[in-house]
Amino acid sequence: MDAGSLSSSGTLKTRSRYPLQEQFIQRKSSKENLDRFIPNRSAMDFDYAHYMLTEGNKGKENPDVCSPSREAYRKQLAESLNMNRTRILAFKNKPPAPLDLIPHEMSTYTHDNKPAKPKRFIPQSSEKTLDAPDIVDDYYLNLLDWGSANVLAIALGSTVYLWDARNGSTSELVTVDDEDGPVTSVSWAPDGRHIAVGLNNSEVQLWDTSSNRQLRTLRGGHRQRVGSLAWNNHILTSGGMDGRIVNNDVRIRSHVVETYSGHEQEVCGLKWSASGSQLASGGNDNLLYIWDRATASSNSATQWLHRLEDHTSAVKALAWCPFQGNLLASGGGSGDRCIKFWNTHTGACLNSIDTGSQVCSLLWNKNERELLSSHGFTQNQLTLWKYPSMVKMAELNGHTSRVLFMAQSPDGCTVASAAADETLRFWNVFGAPEAASKAAPKARAEPFSNVNRIR
Numbered sequence: 001m002d003a004g005s006l007s008s009s010g011t012l013k014t015r016s017r018y019p020l021q022e023q024f025i026q027r028k029s030s031k032e033n034l035d036r037f038i039p040n041r042s043a044m045d046f047d048y049a050h051y052m053l054t055e056g057n058k059g060k061e062n063p064d065v066c067s068p069s070r071e072a073y074r075k076q077l078a079e080s081l082n083m084n085r086t087r088i089l090a091f092k093n094k095p096p097a098p099l100d101l102i103p104h105e106m107s108t109y110t111h112d113n114k115p116a117k118p119k120r121f122i123p124q125s126s127e128k129t130l131d132a133p134d135i136v137d138d139y140y141l142n143l144l145d146w147g148s149a150n151v152l153a154i155a156l157g158s159t160v161y162l163w164d165a166r167n168g169s170t171s172e173l174v175t176v177d178d179e180d181g182p183v184t185s186v187s188w189a190p191d192g193r194h195i196a197v198g199l200n201n202s203e204v205q206l207w208d209t210s211s212n213r214q215l216r217t218l219r220g221g222h223r224q225r226v227g228s229l230a231w232n233n234h235i236l237t238s239g240g241m242d243g244r245i246v247n248n249d250v251r252i253r254s255h256v257v258e259t260y261s262g263h264e265q266e267v268c269g270l271k272w273s274a275s276g277s278q279l280a281s282g283g284n285d286n287l288l289y290i291w292d293r294a295t296a297s298s299n300s301a302t303q304w305l306h307r308l309e310d311h312t313s314a315v316k317a318l319a320w321c322p323f324q325g326n327l328l329a330s331g332g333g334s335g336d337r338c339i340k341f342w343n344t345h346t347g348a349c350l351n352s353i354d355t356g357s358q359v360c361s362l363l364w365n366k367n368e369r370e371l372l373s374s375h376g377f378t379q380n381q382l383t384l385w386k387y388p389s390m391v392k393m394a395e396l397n398g399h400t401s402r403v404l405f406m407a408q409s410p411d412g413c414t415v416a417s418a419a420a421d422e423t424l425r426f427w428n429v430f431g432a433p434e435a436a437s438k439a440a441p442k443a444r445a446e447p448f449s450n451v452n453r454i455r
Contacts, residue, residue, distance in 0.1 A: 002139045002140075002284075002313060002314045002316075002333035002334050002335070002358065018131065018133075019131060019132065019133060019134075019156050019159075019161050019170065020130045020131065020132070020154070020161055020163050020170040020424065021130065021131045022128060022129065022130055022131075022168075023129040023130065023131060023423070120393075120431065121431075122384065122393065122394040122429060122431075123427070123428050123429070124394070124396060124397075125396075125398060126396075126398050126425035126426055126427050127414075127426050127427065127428050128425070128426040129398075129423055129424070129425050129426075130163070130423065130424040130425075130426075131422065131423065131424075132154060132156055132418055132422050132423055132424045133156060133422050134156045134157035134159075134422070135154070135155075135156050135157075135418060135420070135422055136155075136157065136182055136184075137401075137402075137404070137420040138184075138404075139268070139314070139316060139333065139358075139360065139376075139402075139404060140227050140241075140266055140268040140284060140314070140316065141184050141185060141227050141268075141404075142184075142185045142186070142187070142227060142228050142229065142268075142405065143155040143156075143183065143184075143185065143186060143404075143405055143418065144186070144405035144406070144407045144416065144418045144424075145186050145187050145188050145195075145407050146165075146188070146407035146408060146409055146410070146416060147188030147189075147192040147193075147195070147410075148188065148190060148191065148192035148410050149191075149192030149193065149410075150164070150165045150166055150192075150409065150410055151163065151164050151165065151188075151192065151209070152165060152407060152416055153173070153186045153188065153195055154186070154418060154424060155182070155183035155184075155185075155186050155197075157181065157182050157183070158175055158176045158177075158178065158180075158181030158182045158183060159172060159173075159174070159175040159176075159183070160172075160173040160174050160175075160183055160186060160195075160197055161173065162209060165409065165414075171212075173195070173197075173207060173209060173212065174197065174205070174207065174214070176197075176199060176205075179201070180199050180200065180201045180203070181199060181200055181201075182200055183197055183198070183199060183200075184198045184199060184200050184225045184226055184227045185197070185198030185226055185227050185228055185229045186198070186229070187229035187230065187231060187236075188231075189231050189236075190231055190233065192410075193208065193209055193210050194206060194207065194208055194209065194215070195207050195209055196229050196231075196236055196238075198225070198226030198227065198228075198229055198238065199225070199226065200225045201225070202219075202221075202222040202223055202224055202225060202226060202240065202242075203217050203218065203219050203226070204217070204218040204221070204226055204229070204236070204238055204248070205217050205218075206218070206236075206250060216250075218236075218238070218248050218250075218255050220256065221238055221240075221244070221246035221248060221255075221256050222238065222240035222241075222242055222244055222246065223240070223242045223244075224240050224241035224242045224266075225240065225241045226238050226239070226240050227239065227240065227241060227266060227267070227268055228267055228268055228269060228270040229270065230270040230271055230272050230279070231272070232247075232272040232276045232279075232293070233276060234249060234250055234251050235247050235248065235249060235250075235257075236248045236250050237270055237272070237279060238270075239263075239266075239267025239268070239269075239270045239281060239283075240266070240267060241265075241266040241267075242266075243261075243262075243263040243264055243265055243266065243267060243283065243285075244259060244260075244261065244263075244267070245259065245260035245261075245262075245263070245267055245270070245279075245281055245291075246258075246259050246260075247259070247260075247296065258296040258297065258302060259301050259302070260279070260281070260289070260291050260296075260301065260302050260304070261301035261302075262281075262287070262289050262304050262307065263281065263283035263285055263287060263289070264283075264285045264287075265283050265284035265285040266283060266284040267281055267282070267283050268282060268283060268284060268314060268315075268316040269281060269282030269283075269315055269316045269317065269318045269330075270282075270318070271318040271319065271320055271328075272320075273320045273325060273328075273344075274320060274322065274325060275325055276293065277292065277293050277294065278290055278291065278292060278293065278305070278326075278344055279291040279293065280318050280320070280328055280330070280344070281318075282311075282314070282315030282316055282317075282318055282330060283314065283315060284314045285314075286309070286311050286312060286313055286314060286315065286332075286336075287307065287308070287309060287311075287315065288307075288308040288309075288310075288311060288315045288318075288330055288342075289304045289305075289306065289307055289308070290304065290305045290306040290308070290328075290342075290344050290347065291304055291305060292305045305344075305347075306342075306344065306347035308342065308347060308349070310340060310349055310352070311330065311332040311336050311338065311340065312332065312335055312336045313332045313333035313334060313335035313336035313337075314332070314333040314336075315330055315331070315332055315333075316331070316333065316359075316360065316361075317329075317330060317331030317332075317339075317359045317360060317361050317362040317373070317374075318330055318331075318362065319362035319363055319364050319371070320364075321364055322364050322366050323369065326343055326344045326345045327341060327342070327343065327344070327350075328341070328342045328344050329341055329342075329362050329364070329371060330342065330362075331355075331359025331360070331361070331362050331373060332359055333358050333359070334357075334358040334376060334377065336359075337354055337355050337356055337357055337358060337359065338352050338353060338354050338355065338359070339352070339353045339355060339359060339362070339371075339373060339385075339390075340352045340353075341388075351388070351390065353385075353390045355373065355375065355383065356378075357375040357376055357377055357378055357379060357381075358375055358376030358377060358402065359373055359374075359375060360374045360375060360376055360402060360403055360404050360405070360406075361373070361374040361403070361404070361405055361406040361417075362374075362406075363406050363408050363415060365412065365430045366408075366412030366430070367412055367430065367431075368430070368431075369386070369387045369388070370384060370385065370386060370387060370393065370430070371384075371385045371387050372384050372385070372406070372415060372429060372430075373385065374403035374404075374405075374406050374417055375402070375403060376402030376403070376404075377402065379395070379397065380397075380399045380400060380401055380402050380403055380419065380421075381395050381396060381397050381399070381403070382395070382396040382403060382406075382415075382417060382427065382429070383395050383396075384396070384429060394429070396427055396429065398425055399417065399419040399421055399423065399425065400419075400421040401419050401420035401421035402419060402420050403417050403418075403419045404418060404419060404420060405417065405418040405419075406418075408430075412430055413428065413430050413431060413432050414426055414427065414428055414429075414430070415427045415429050415430065
């Protein structure tokens with residue numbers, strides 16, 4: 001069992017900072033400490049320098065020994081051997097000598113057919129940092145999500161804030177009553193306009209962010225807090241502390257259409273595959289389940305497709321691979337520390353990597369074969385892995401407490417991370433590939449088209 005909430009109940013502390021206010025860090029001027037000059041030894045000729053200091057000036061010191069003919073001979077020899085130099089210390093490299101070992105025609109042909117790939121640059125620091133006061137330090141919750149309309153939602157205590165990435169503006173969506181809060185999960189619908197808000201009182205609220213109004217409240221699916229949410233078109237799947245997983249059809253009044261029973265403790269991770277055919281769920285019982293949507297039943301609890309018991313701690317971090325539909329990555333808590341890869345058709349574990357620290361969240365790069373993980377004790381870092389070798393490409397440090405939540409921008413380039421240190425950081429870790437500049441695909445059909453504020 002992983003460390004849970006440090007402030008999930010009781011009175012929240014008084015805010016000392018304005019939510020989502022940008023932090024400005026004092027940086028040293030690049031013009032400081034420019035009085036130090038270090039000679040470039042590779043550009044120096046020490047043999048010539050030694051000659052000039054010892055033998056080169058003997059003729060000038062004793063003019064009787066140096067005849068005019070000998071002096072003329074010395075100058076001609078110096079010109080031939082490129083010895084007419086006056087600088088001994090050098091602060092720049094020598095210009096490279098021209099070298100054309102390959103015919104021009106052949107080199108042109110080679111470059112045209114095999115263009116050099118630019119070297120990948122991964123910034124080691126966050127490009128923006130926002131304050132996130134009162135964020136609940138609870139490993140089992142899911143308090144951050146980035147919608148398809150490029151608006152990021154974050155729950156701070158009992159309030160849900162929206163941060164528009166297009167202009168940097170911040171707005172408050174809802175503040176729930178103390179007896180209902182704090183907010184325990186947030187999840188954007190595929191259309192980027194509607195959002196689901198899970199509460200500590202077992203209810204789920206549905207909001208239209210364009211008009212800033214509540215559409216309905218989903219009740220009766222759970223008996224305890226709702227810590228995880230996942231959308232599959234018009235189906236909103238919720239996971240609770242009671243171990244239940246519920247499929248809610250948000251278009252109809254009797255919204256509970258299917259249930260999944262298997263977890264014995266809190267469901268803290270939920271992710272639908274891109275095709276919507278499989279659901280992965282992770283729980284505080286150290287179990288990972290794969291559910292098949294085709295076998296879901298409205299009359300009885302659905303039987304799982306795979307029950308996976310390899311993790312030895314809570315399974316919260318889940319991520320479906322964008323380039324291989326049946327590949328799932330999962331991460332274990334502080335007693336496990338492993339990232340595991342699964343073939344969800346067969347249930348086979350393909351690989352397991354011990355990261356050395358609590359795995360809080362996982363995200364795939366949409367444009368390259370890379371995986372990003374966020375961690376808790378001891379380094380509280382983000383780690384970028386090359387798949388499938390799982391070689392570390394970079395470690396991103398900056399957070400001073402465990403990095404509980406991550407969310408990815410719609411273009412797949414920027415990652416937002418929220419940590420228990422009450423900061424929200426933005427990382428340009430996945431770069432800006434050509435694919436990101438293309439027009440974004442249209443959002444799926446609006447899941448609330450038939451809803452008229454059902455309560």
